[in-house]
Amino acid sequence: MEVITIETPQLGDRTYLVHDGAVGVVIDPQRDTDRVEKAVSDAGVTITHVAETHIHNDYVTGGLQLAQDHNAAYLVNAADDVPYSRQPISDGDTVQVGRMVLKAVATPGHTHHHLSYIVTDGDRQAVFSGGSLLYGSVGRTDLVSPEDTVPLTHHQYRSVRRLVDEAGGDAGLYPTHGFGSFCSSGPASGAESSTIGEQLSGNHALTDPDEDHFVRELIHNLTAYPSYYAHMAPINMAGPTAPDLDLPDSLDQDELVSRLERGEWVVDLRNRVAFANIHLSGSVSFEYGDGTQFTAFLGWVLPWDEQLTLVGARQDVENAIRDLSRIGIDSPDAAIGAGPADLAPGAATSSYDSVGWQEVLQKPEDDPIIDVRRTDEFAKSHIQDAVNIPLHELLRRLDKVPAGRLWVHCGSGYRSAVAASLLQRAGRDVVHIDASFRDAKKAGFTMA
Incomplete structure (x- = not known):
């Protein structure tokens, strides 16, 4: 055997x-x-x-x-x-x-x-x-x-x-x-x-x-x-059917921009730091790569029954289509390109800061820190005065997000990148904390 x-x-x-x-x-x-x-x-x-x-x-x-x-x-x-x-x-x-x-x-x-x-x-x-x-x-x-x-x-x-x-x-x-x-x-x-x-x-x-x-x-x-x-x-x-793993034809620039303007879900698969530096306005960050749990978080966070458009490099899009098919998300559309200038030259773009813990120590006192880890993670240890809104609850709790410039963190930087992009898409001013939570205390934060 x-x-x-x-x-x-x-x-x-x-x-x-x-x-x-x-x-x-x-x-x-x-x-x-x-x-x-x-x-x-x-x-x-x-x-x-x-x-x-x-x-x-x-x-x-x-x-x-x-x-x-x-x-x-x-x-x-x-x-x-x-x-x-x-x-x-x-x-x-x-x-x-x-x-x-x-x-x-x-x-x-x-x-x-x-x-x-x-x-x-x-x-x-x-x-x-x-x-x-x-x-x-x-x-x-x-x-x-x-x-x-x-x-x-x-x-x-x-x-x-x-x-x-x-x-x-x-x-x-x-x-x-x-x-x-x-x-x-x-x-x-x-x-x-x-x-x-x-x-x-x-x-x-x-x-x-x-x-x-x-x-x-x-x-x-x-x-x-x-x-x-x-x-x-x-x-x-x-009794599920076989998935369609074929790469769809890449959307043209006008259709991609139109989807963004209509508020459809356009998912950018690039590295989260590259996304923070520049991205198509209205798109959201779900970095694709080994160890990212891309599939679980996308399926958990975004509405189940709405059309998705994946944007990124060809191989990442092909892999993402396969991964999403495993949880029953079929037939996403796609736009293949290296970044906004390649996908839709001249289209509106956005960015936000991506920082480490040392930069967070210098933030204005009134700016809230948003912790998007799960409630059980938050209960074990968290930065004093941080506000906990788990990533998977964020879209339905946008009205509970405090005022001010939002400094967003999680355990590793992945979930907070998703959260920062969702918050910016909702019109908020955000800073993405791309750092391990394990290092926060060593950096000088008071923990609760």
């Missing part, structure tokens, strides 16, 4: 191709299945099965499309009432995949009908736990409804204990979530690999002997999650 990992770091998720050298099963594929197709081709195997651990809340699945493309059995929990053709599977069912045996284990908690899969090949076992048992923790339990959160957290505690009882200590553990995904709960670790045995000694869901204490602590430590999650399960339940 070989396990091939296909990572989606933009969302903190992993897809797995598990094969015996001839045939295989794909577990929890993302919507852009061409990456899976390449892995299958490189391995030289045939896909006979595609399996979902659950109806996903954080991305659009490619499972249905992949199964149809390969005429493969599509394993989805029999309890999930879906309209498309699938092979229903339930707790305790086994499926032969070449010389491997896949066994379904009910692990409710992340969702009501969550399944994990134990794949056995001879004396080797691998556990594919989806959003159940993660590295150091478990999947979050508050995505279904507030009324379900407490009972699902109790289920999660019991589920992971049953799962480890079903598997051997040497079994490799392969979760779908937990690599920066908002579907994970604390204290998920940054490990890249693990075994069931390692989790038995280090995962709080397995080491806490008090179920009620575990439930209270997990729920207390849950943080905000992206608003676009509300759209993922319905799309996945209905």
Whole structure:
């Protein structure tokens, strides 16, 4: 048995191709299945099965499309009432995949009908736990409804204990979530690999002997999650189609300017400092690049059902289209260019200062500092007298933003760049603080 990992770091998720050298099963594929197709081709195997651990809340699945493309059995929990053709599977069912045996284990908690899969090949076992048992923790339990959160957290505690009882200590553990995904709960670790045995000694869901204490602590430590999650399960339940990843024709200058003048969402993918220096008036900054969580924040902050226009370098736009398709944002328009002078020469431009902490120390006393981190981050530590308006709440709370020139910060500079651009678009005078919050105290700020 070989396990091939296909990572989606933009969302903190992993897809797995598990094969015996001839045939295989794909577990929890993302919507852009061409990456899976390449892995299958490189391995030289045939896909006979595609399996979902659950109806996903954080991305659009490619499972249905992949199964149809390969005429493969599509394993989805029999309890999930879906309209498309699938092979229903339930707790305790086994499926032969070449010389491997896949066994379904009910692990409710992340969702009501969550399944994990134990794949056995001879004396080797691998556990594919989806959003159940993660590295150091478990999947979050508050995505279904507030009324379900407490009972699902109790289920999660019991589920992971049953799962480890079903598997051997040497079994490799392969979760779908937990690599920066908002579907994970604390204290998920940054490990890249693990075994069931390692989790038995280090995962709080397995080491806490008090179920009620575990439930209270997990729920207390849950943080905000992206608003676009509300759209993922319905799309996945209905049966998503394949994405269109083609780059659209670049908008001409007149159409781009017209969209800006009409107040449409024009998203600039360039580096946040370049954006601060000069950008088309009315555009907003969502820097594209490795480690930026571009997809999650754009899907969280901007209105779900409004047309987007992406502007930037060709490769960034192509990558952004792919990333956004994974959360069901399809068919954005695009304007390809290196900057305002290239995209729309002569069009109105704007700028704002981008500074470090030392410059903030020199600001006028009455100018407010706006902290756009989450409320839980703010509660742990913040600059004295700073005003907390989380980025994901900013558009609906613009009327709560204090008067004056706004000095905007977050944890790293990324979210504050988005916030500064949104505030300027709303007519406010802004300064972007492009600095790590960890350095604020050292710079001389009084913390609360």
